[in-house]
Amino acid sequence: MNNAELVLLKRKAKEIRKLTIDxxxxxxxxxxxxxxxxxxxxxxxxxxxxxxxxxxxxxxxxDQLILSKGHAGPALYSILADKGYFPKEWLHTLNIGGxxxxxxxxxxxxxxxxxxxxxxxxxxxxxxxxxxxxxIDGISSYIYVxxxxxESNEGQIWESAMAAAHFKLPQIIAFTDYxxxxxxxxxxxxxxLEDITSKWLSFGWFVQRIDxxxxxxxxxxxxxxxxxxxxxxxxxxxxxxxxxxxxxxGVITNHNMVFNYETAVKAIxxxxxxx
Amino acid sequence: MALKDMRDIYNETLMEMxxxxxxxxxLDADLMSSNGTMPFKERFPGRAFDVGVAEADMVGxxxxxxxxxxxxxxxxxxxxxxxxxxxxxxxxANYAHLNVKLxxxxxxxxxxxxxxxxxxxxxxxxxRNIPGLIVFEPADGVALRNLxxxxxxxxxxxxxxxxxxxxxxxxxxxxxxxxxxxxxxxxGTDITIIxxxxxxxxxxxxASELLKKENISAAVIDMHTVKPVDRxxxxxxxxxxxxxxxxxxxxxxxxxxxxxxxxxxxxxxxxMTRVGVPDKFGEVGDLNYLxxxxxxxxxxxxxRAIELLRNRDRLRGGxx
Ligand SMILES: Cc1ncc(C[n+]2csc(CCOP(=O)(O)OP(=O)(O)O)c2C)c(N)n1
Ligand SMILES: [Mg+2]
Numbered sequence: 127m128n129n130a131e132l133v134l135l136k137r138k139a140k141e142i143r144k145l146t147i148d149x150x151x152x153x154x155x156x157x158x159x160x161x162x163x164x165x166x167x168x169x170x171x172x173x174x175x176x177x178x179x180x181x182x183x184x185x186x187x188x189d190q191l192i193l194s195k196g197h198a199g200p201a202l203y204s205i206l207a208d209k210g211y212f213p214k215e216w217l218h219t220l221n222i223g224g225x226x227x228x229x230x231x232x233x234x235x236x237x238x239x240x241x242x243x244x245x246x247x248x249x250x251x252x253x254x255x256x257x258x259x260x261x262i263d264g265i266s267s268y269i270y271v272x273x274x275x276x277e278s279n280e281g282q283i284w285e286s287a288m289a290a291a292h293f294k295l296p297q298i299i300a301f302t303d304y305x306x307x308x309x310x311x312x313x314x315x316x317x318x319l320e321d322i323t324s325k326w327l328s329f330g331w332f333v334q335r336i337d338x339x340x341x342x343x344x345x346x347x348x349x350x351x352x353x354x355x356x357x358x359x360x361x362x363x364x365x366x367x368x369x370x371x372x373x374x375x376g377v378i379t380n381h382n383m384v385f386n387y388e389t390a391v392k393a394i395x396x397x398x399x400x401x
Numbered sequence: 402m403a404l405k406d407m408r409d410i411y412n413e414t415l416m417e418m419x420x421x422x423x424x425x426x427x428l429d430a431d432l433m434s435s436n437g438t439m440p441f442k443e444r445f446p447g448r449a450f451d452v453g454v455a456e457a458d459m460v461g462x463x464x465x466x467x468x469x470x471x472x473x474x475x476x477x478x479x480x481x482x483x484x485x486x487x488x489x490x491x492x493x494a495n496y497a498h499l500n501v502k503l504x505x506x507x508x509x510x511x512x513x514x515x516x517x518x519x520x521x522x523x524x525x526x527x528x529r530n531i532p533g534l535i536v537f538e539p540a541d542g543v544a545l546r547n548l549x550x551x552x553x554x555x556x557x558x559x560x561x562x563x564x565x566x567x568x569x570x571x572x573x574x575x576x577x578x579x580x581x582x583x584x585x586x587x588x589g590t591d592i593t594i595i596x597x598x599x600x601x602x603x604x605x606x607x608a609s610e611l612l613k614k615e616n617i618s619a620a621v622i623d624m625h626t627v628k629p630v631d632r633x634x635x636x637x638x639x640x641x642x643x644x645x646x647x648x649x650x651x652x653x654x655x656x657x658x659x660x661x662x663x664x665x666x667x668x669x670x671x672x673m674t675r676v677g678v679p680d681k682f683g684e685v686g687d688l689n690y691l692x693x694x695x696x697x698x699x700x701x702x703x704x705r706a707i708e709l710l711r712n713r714d715r716l717r718g719g720x721x
Contacts, residue, residue: 155514196518221514223690228516244518245485246454276431279453310433310451317431317453379434 127174127345135341139169143370144394145204149217151390156220156229159380161201163305163365164193164272166339171270172205175348180210183237189267190240190256194249195274195303196230197382203227203236211238247280249273250300254286257295268352271300276308279317284329290358291330298358299351300331303338305367309381326360338363372396404568407599408437408506410542411563414549415474416441419448425553426466428452428475430459436476436506436565460486460503464493467500472553478512479505479562483524494558495531501558506565508538508598509650510691512683520683526655528560529628535580536628538562540602543572544625551580564599571602571623583631585638589620592706593638596648597624597657600688600697601676605648607699612706619706630660636669644713645673646706650697653677672716674709676702 127135143165150156168191172178176189193202200220207214212226219225226235230244241252253271260267273283290298302322310316319325326333332354336343344363351359368374371393373385405413419425419441427441427449442449452459456477463473476482482505494501505524512520528536535555539545545563552559571586578584583595586602587609596605602623609619620638624631639645645665647658658675665671678695692698 153514221516221685223684223686223694225685228685229514230516230518232517242518244516245481276454279431279455281455281457308454309431309435310429316451317455 127342132342135169135173138173139166139341140397142169142201142204142208144397145208145217146201147371147390147393149200149204149220151385151387152218153220153222154386155384156200156382157197158371158374158383158385159307159367160195160274160303160305161198162369162371162374163338163367164198164201164303165369166341167272167301167344167363168201168205170341170344170348172209174345176270177267180238183211186263187265187267190269192241192243192249192253192269192271193231194243194271195246195277196243198272199227199229199231202231202239206236206238209238212236246274246277247282250286250290250298251282253298253300254290254293254295257297258293260297266297269298271298273300273302274308275302275304275306275313275319276316278302278319287326287329287331294356295358296354296356299348300358300360302360302362303365304362305365307367307378307381311378322362326362330357331360332357333360333362335362335364338365339369370397404542404570406437406566407542407545407564407568408566410545410568411504411549412437412441414546416444418550418553419445422553423448424470424472426450426471426473428459428463428473430454430456430477430481432477436504438476456481456485457489460489460501461493463501463503464489464497464499467494468497472500472502474502474504476504476506478507478519479509479521479524480512480519483521483527487527490558491531495534499558500556502552502561503558504561504563506563508562508564509678510683510688510695510697511564511600511650513688513691514685516685517683522652522678522681522683523655525562525627525651525657526659529655529660533557534628535559535626536562537580537626538598539625540597540599540623541569541571543574543576544578544623547576547578548580548625551578555580562598569599569603578625580626581629581631582626583634584623584625585620585634586623587619587621589618589642591618591642592644592646592710593620593622593642594646594648594702594706595622595624595635595657595661597627598650600692601648601650604697604699604702608702608706611699611703615707617706617710624657627657627660630664632664632668635661635664639665639669639671643671644709645671646702646709647673647675647677648702649677651677653679672709672713674705676705
């Protein structure tokens with residue numbers, strides 16, 4: 127990725143971050159913390175790596191993304207709206223009765239969502255199924271999946287970790303959003319994940335660990351993961367929960383926050399001033 | 402003065418009992434802050450376990466604790482306590498005849514903005530199929546406090562469906578409760594409304610007021626224990642009024658409506674109607690939207706009651 131490309135992608139990530147703050151602020155409550163920590167990786171996937179066509183959201187040989195930590199839906203909705211999967215006006219219908227944008231990702235309701243999630247722990251299993259099915263059909267697309275660090279407490283994560291390596295599925299490229307927070311506090315207080323790198327390595331995955339907000343680093347890691355020919359990939363993203371929103375970043379209780387629209391507007395103004 | 406949230410009463414009751422009973426322990430799965438048990442953990446750090454986002458593990462651990470004499474209260478949202486831990490609860494707790502107090506919170510539409518994945522219309526139903534299990538749903542803070550104490554007194558696993566945020570007031574402080582003994586909140590002669598849970602008991606009481614304006618006298622029963630259901634009370638009021646409406650913040654299959662229908666059809670066939678969620682998944686929205694969407698309102702209860710009485714009168718060949 128050259129410098130000009132990097133600048134453009136950074137600008138896009140900021141736009142997505144702003145749309146996400148605006149979207150949740152418009153409703154006044156939502157999963158702001160975990161939405162903001164995945165903005166960079168989602169931006170890189172949707173604007174640089176994934177082979178997709180918003181006009182054909184179900185195209186059989188597309189790359190797919192499973193947002194296993196489904197409560198980060200709003201970040202993904204910002205991107206899908208920007209890419210034209212649905213009108214941008216939908217963003218202000220988040221969680222309103224009858225909406226197509228529920229707080230957790232829903233493939234029945236939302237164009238561009240590849241898997242329904244929200245009950246934590248299920249995403250990598252679905253990725254395995256998609257990858258196996260694609261293999262049967264001779265399709266060589268990538269299946270990306272993003273899990274949370276708290277989500278990694280679930281036993282099913284480790285069942286699927288075993289299975290993806292066993293079935294030799296290098297087309298699965300997974301990310302752990304390692305923002306060190308879950309609902310009840312820091313991951314190392316609630317349920318410690320360390321040594322997370324060794325855990326994934328010992329399950330037979332190709333593991334990289336990088337700064338999840340450094341877009342150059344995330345890009346390189348994805349490129350390397352695509353080069354891997356035998357093992358599924360786990361890219362551990364060191365991130366900050368609530369990144370970029372002054373009222374959320376660094377606040378331990380930022381999982382699901384109540385904040386008004388003025389606060390959202392103020393946060394967006396602050397982001398605009400940074401460059 | 403605003404009433405305390407139901408979750409805070411749950412926590413207070415457990416703390417109160419734990420002072421004199423060191424068998425009581427608390428488990429959560431990264432929802433300790435949501436379910437109100439953080440103060441318990443601060444007071445009894447060695448007896449409160451947050452296992453992270455791992456509900457199945459939580460219930461298995463609770464079973465182990467029970468096997469060495471503890472009385473574990475383990476909580477998660479109804480969706481996960483119910484669906485996700487069913488086998489662990491079934492085998493490790495119930496089949497093994499242990500003493501695990503499983504608690505599901507945010508029943509039915511009260512999951513609001515968490516949406517369909519978190520909205521459980523079926524947990525009470527699947528729990529009712531576990532042999533010997535007590536399944537209950539307190540409608541206010543007084544009932545909650547008393548029934549949690551009942552659960553401690555009772556050896557054997559229980560499933561409590563608990564409203565989490567907010568509260569209601571149906572009972573006076575000194576009211577007493579027993580599993581399997583429903584409460585007549587209001588007597589009536591024309592029709593019986595049997596409800597379970599906080600939001601539906603409120604709607605049922607409001608419906609009885611609406612019916613009064615139509616000169617229909619409705620009895621209202623709080624069937625806080627759905628298993629075992631209070632057969633005696635159901636039959637007594639079926640005989641007395643000859644028409645029964647059930648109301649539940651749950652799918653109409655397999656929970657309260659089904660339990661009442663089973664009693665009636667086997668022992669005293671009576672026309673009835675079930676107000677509750679039809680054969681549908683949950684969805685996202687605010688509480689008013691969702692109540693309307695699934696017909697969980699006083700006006701729907703009233704309409705269904707009037708329709709039921711008309712049908713009955715038609716069958717009897719009479720006029721109302
Ligand atoms: C099976 C299941 N249990 C509980 C929840 C409730 N819940 C939603 S998010 C969350 C914490 C997740 O933490 P993490 O994966 O670290 O998310 P992030 O920090 O990225 O927001 C919990 C417990 C759920 N959605 N699914
Ligand atoms: Mg986290």
